[in-house]
Amino acid sequence: MGPCRWTWSVSSRCVLRSLLARLQTAGALGLRKRLSTAPSSPLVCIVGSGPAGFYTAQHLLKHHKQVQVDIYEKLPVPFGLVRFGVAPDHPEVKNVINSFTQTASSNRCAFYGNITVGKDISVEELQQAYHAVVLSYGAEDNRQLGIPGENLPGVYSARAFVGWYNGLPENQNLEPDLSSETAVILGQGNVALDVARILLAPLDLLRKTDITASSLKAIAHSKVKQVWLIGRRGPLQVAFTIKELREMISLPGTKPLLHPSDFEGLGDVIKDLPRPRKRLTELMVKSALEKPSEKDSARWASATREWGLKFLSSPTEVLPCADGTRVAGIRLAINRLEGSGESAVAVPTGRFENLECGLILSSIGYKSLPIATSVPFDAKQGIIPNTMGRVHNVPGLYCSGWVKRGPTGVIITTMNDSFDTAQSVLDDLCSGRMDPSVPKLGFQSLRNTLQLRGVHPVSFSDWEKINASETAKGKEVGKPREKILDLEMMLRIQLKPARGVT
Ligand code: FAD
Ligand code: NAP
Secondary structure (H helix, E strand, C coil): CCCCCCCCCCCHHHHHHHHHHHHHHHHHHHHHHHHCCCCCCCEEEEECCCHHHHHHHHHHHHHCCCCEEEEECCCCCCCCHHHHCCCCCCHHHHHHHHHHHHHHCCCCEEEEECCCECCCECHHHHHHHCCEEEECCCCCEECCCCCCCCCCCCEEEHHHHHHHHCCCHHHCCCCCCCCCCEEEEECCCHHHHHHHHHHHCCHHHHHCCCCCHHHHHHHHCCCCCEEEEECCCCHHHCCCCHHHHHHHHCCCCEEEECCHHHHCCCHHHHCCCCHHHHHHHHHHHHHHHCCCCHHHHHHHHCCCEEEEEECCEEEEEEEECCCCCCEEEEEEEEEEEECCHHHCEEEEEEEEEEEECCEEEECCCEECCCCCCCCCCECCCCECCEECCEECCCCCEEECCHHHHCCCCCHHHHHHHHHHHHHHHHHHHHHCCCCCCCCCCCCHHHHHHHHHCCCCCECHHHHHHHHHHHHHHHHHCCCCCCCCCCHHHHHHHHHCCHHHCC
């Protein structure tokens, strides 16, 4: 169904659907009453200002000329994983920030940063203040390995490590120990490749990015020379994608370690694979089995660091050093595959292998958390149960992004599912399932409550002051920005007049 514009010039299909739904739900008397009042602007609240939040807002604002959208964000700064997840050496990916900024500049859109929903304000309070609430708060935790030794010093989640180098305030005290030569990354997704690349990339390359100054300093002293990425299944089941693998293969100063035996025999299967998987496998097979070009040979011969893929290996135990104080290795169960293709299952063979290492990064996926007891949550899948973004059994409550479909998918995938959710909101307005004539006051009705609770919201123009300060500091050292790492400092800058910001 096309977008519904809640004006008196709505399409006849929309009017018909709206009338029918209202007749069914409210009865003729209620209908007459509502139609005699001009409809007020629907007020929509979005929780989270990552891609899901902004794309949901964008679609709503574009396709409905009266809707007002308020975006609530826990941090004083917007953009979620675009700021705190996307690798610093991928600046082009962050260009989406331009379109998010355009969305935020609409006079029908407001940003309220520094408000944690579920703590500073409840979901129920938002539901009372708005006609619709969209939960787009992403995945702020990570999956656990569930093996002995997981919490030993020297073992980190990739999520925390990524947050550390990208300036996420909560991860600034991580102090990852980079003093050993061998690092193991568990998992073979794109986050694993990001982390491997940041560990091994030449400093000159990183220096020009918005990686934090403190993590750059730590990486400059890093002793890590060899990185293994461990997959529990085989080469045909890796979760990373071709562009990211190609980048890793051509990373200056490094050499790939791909065991020919892992790839022999794949030639026969490749031709029947779906195209993206086919091209990805061809690249691995070529790199492992074919004679390298002269350029690659020369690069590999002079490489000082190396990385490799290890397959059919499940982590079973983190091995401690002799005095038990930190990690010394990982015990891996050797698997075989049952079934084929994407759905092949890893089955233990009963054999094991120990791999020595002083650093382990667990990159087996992010995880969403429940936000309130009143909001349904499927703990097994780590999502809010929904149909097309409509939260099950809670009218007026919606979800989009990773909390809607789980912690996979790139920004474009998130964009599409957020558009779907926004369309569900519009359809519900159009059909009369949601009634914008019910008086709601939005942020106005929550301002005092927040003030009484000592919460100081940060507006989008406040963020622009923080942004100006970061970019000015970055410019001094030839970086796109030098991120502010401390919440207090962010709030202090936001309080200064824009021109005085340094
Ligand atoms: P998020 O981006 O996580 O946004 C959620 C927002 O909600 C955050 O701002 C958070 O602070 C806020 N929030 C959380 N809890 C609350 C609360 N209680 N109250 C208020 N606000 C709250 N995709 C690409 O296309 N290219 C890439 O290069 C790329 N790199 C990635 C690198 C990493 C390390 C990761 C993890 C993902 C990457 N992705 C990339 C995927 C992309 O980041 C996701 O598809 C996308 O960010 C998901 O959007 P989201 O809005 O659902 O979640
Ligand atoms: P992911 O793509 O789901 O990869 C997770 C990896 O962990 C898989 O190899 C998975 O193997 C493995 N794994 C899961 N549970 C495990 C366990 N218990 N033991 C051992 N291994 C386990 O997740 P991600 O790498 O966190 O990425 C999240 C999303 O962000 C993805 O969609 C990714 O494409 C996107 N992203 C994109 C970019 C980019 O575009 N450059 C960069 C970063 C992230 P199995 O397959 O066997 O489960």
